[in-house]
Amino acid sequence: MGQSGTTIYDIAEEAGVSIATVSRVLKGDSSVSGKTRLRVKEVIARRNYRPSSIARGMTSKTTHSLGIVLPKLLNPNYAMIFTGASDGARQAGYSMSLFPWRSVTEQGENPAMLLAERRLDGVIVCVEYLPPDQQEQLRRSLAELQQYMPIVLIGCVPSDLEYPAISYNMAEITRSAVEELISLGHEKIALIGGMEEDRDQHRRDIGYRQGLENAHLPCVDSYRVWCGGTAEAGEAAMDQMLSSLLPSHWPTGIIALNDMVAMGCMAAARRHGLRVPEDLSVIGCDNLFCAPYLLPALTSINMHQQSLGREAVTLLLSGENRRESALWEWVRRDSCAPAPRR
């Protein structure tokens, strides 16, 4: 294992100085004379010595490593957040570890133990929908965790959770999506995705209703359907909606929970003989890398997830208690078109 066993004592001995001096050279303390510094540096380089960050952590009480809790890295949306967070961390000299969602949500003795033991310098938690019985667990885990390290939340953050956070403006985004479709002449607009009890979904619903109301359009219950966040779920939900409605009542515009759901919706619509965008306009969310390559290219909303991840790290390290709203912007592509003539 070579120089992994090299310690500050070895360097001190070889350079003929005390460990204190080596330590000073290491941190660039100016109180070391030029020649001593040079000699020590030479030995350090020759022995390829790296001070152990964990020994450092003993006294400094800081590990220079952060954590992030994600429901699912396979969702590219989270991969983008992670990427941004990881970059931000590294630029600030920190490493970033991934922890599974269930380490803060699972029932059981001490779900947050894994994190607490590691004495991270902070943790980012991406909050997703949870069934009510697990929400209490999340609260407990966060409370426990906070006793060990600062926390920053990302996502659909319940406003009663008092942590620094970057949250999505889902009501505003959804209202904007409704307006987008209305401006194209659509009147039968469906909202697909989100769990029924999901707060985030609740906000979507609010924005959806607002958008319709502002245009004096009725809100039809069968146009509001719930489903998980995957393409399969979107496909199933869309399929069911179309099957249960007379074709004359089919919506002409779809607002999907995210791009994956939108992909599923388009597939289901196609199977029912609908052409996108001629018969049906579709709007996704997250602007995944594949959105421009779908057929038709998917109109989506860019959530700037990478900068969101970076921002979360900044928030975490600054110690501020800000609660910010994530920026977003339209990315208009071919999947939206004027409403078909009736």
Added chain:
Amino acid sequence: MGQSGTTIYDIAEEAGVSIATVSRVLKGDSSVSGKTRLRVKEVIARRNYRPSSIARGMTSKTTHSLGIVLPKLLNPNYAMIFTGASDGARQAGYSMSLFPWRSVTEQGENPAMLLAERRLDGVIVCVEYLPPDQQEQLRRSLAELQQYMPIVLIGCVPSDLEYPAISYNMAEITRSAVEELISLGHEKIALIGGMEEDRDQHRRDIGYRQGLENAHLPCVDSYRVWCGGTAEAGEAAMDQMLSSLLPSHWPTGIIALNDMVAMGCMAAARRHGLRVPEDLSVIGCDNLFCAPYLLPALTSINMHQQSLGREAVTLLLSGENRRESALWEWVRRDSCAPAPRR
């Protein structure tokens, strides 16, 4: 910060025992009497005490944390590997940190320092193509790193790198893809993707030639084009190939570096008036989540990236020096069809 400051001394004092006894209770040593154990456990629970894993690491020389080096988490292929690795690590009681590719490839003083200092218990490195001037740096970084911790490689591993590894059988896979297209009657088959000097690409090229040779088909140079691994790169490469050939010489079958490149190829082909799969069959690789939702659904190769990540962790922790080949299998979808009649 609450009980983050609680130490083993506090617990010992409150329970009226020595720190050694607390330590024994913590690790479940049977030499502690029943009542003492109970009393200590009660205090631990009440104070919500968690031993610091970093203090533990001081004596145990083990951090119970692993690292993974990836070129790009935004590539879902790597996200899948990471997910598998992270799961595997957690099941074994380890955490998993992400490190940027440039921490092993960047020129400069000590690219591997970030990793070395952290005294991880092991690191997985996903090797990707590197220009020759950086390859030497990679070798150096790996050599340095190995003095601190075990390494496992994933990907297109140069056979002269003597590390435990899980490598892709790119020659075999590509040959199989050629055979697949030939069996559908294709004779003009193009290979798109990979850097010219890339070893992995080299192996693809070998498989490609073998496949053609076995069927006594000529190998046309203009059907072998290089490009990066993104959809944009694939689009550009395909565009250029079609533009530079007479339509009568256009290939009828495409083997793409990966699904993202395949997506780009399909987009470019469409712009040139080609229908997929009627005029052009396309094969991708990696079986991304969006492959089934493309139009037409993309035929791809499942690399089982998640189990690959898990396997890498197993290899890392076992300390064995095995070199395995990743499993793969066909996922046939609509993007491949019999060759068009001439």
Added chain:
DNA sequence: CCAAATTGTGTAACCGCTTACATTATAGAA
């Protein structure tokens, strides 16, 4: 030319835990 200020370096305690070894309490054997 000597006292005081400044500079450079070393000593030792400490961070929170593990563990070899020492010590004490308890039980069983003679």
Added chain:
DNA sequence: TTCTATAATGTAAGCGGTTACACAATTTGG
């Protein structure tokens, strides 16, 4: 009852760094 295994617990020495403080060497000022 006394001696010796055995079980239960405590003591203290690390692990590899950081840092307050002490001290020696050098420079500066009067």
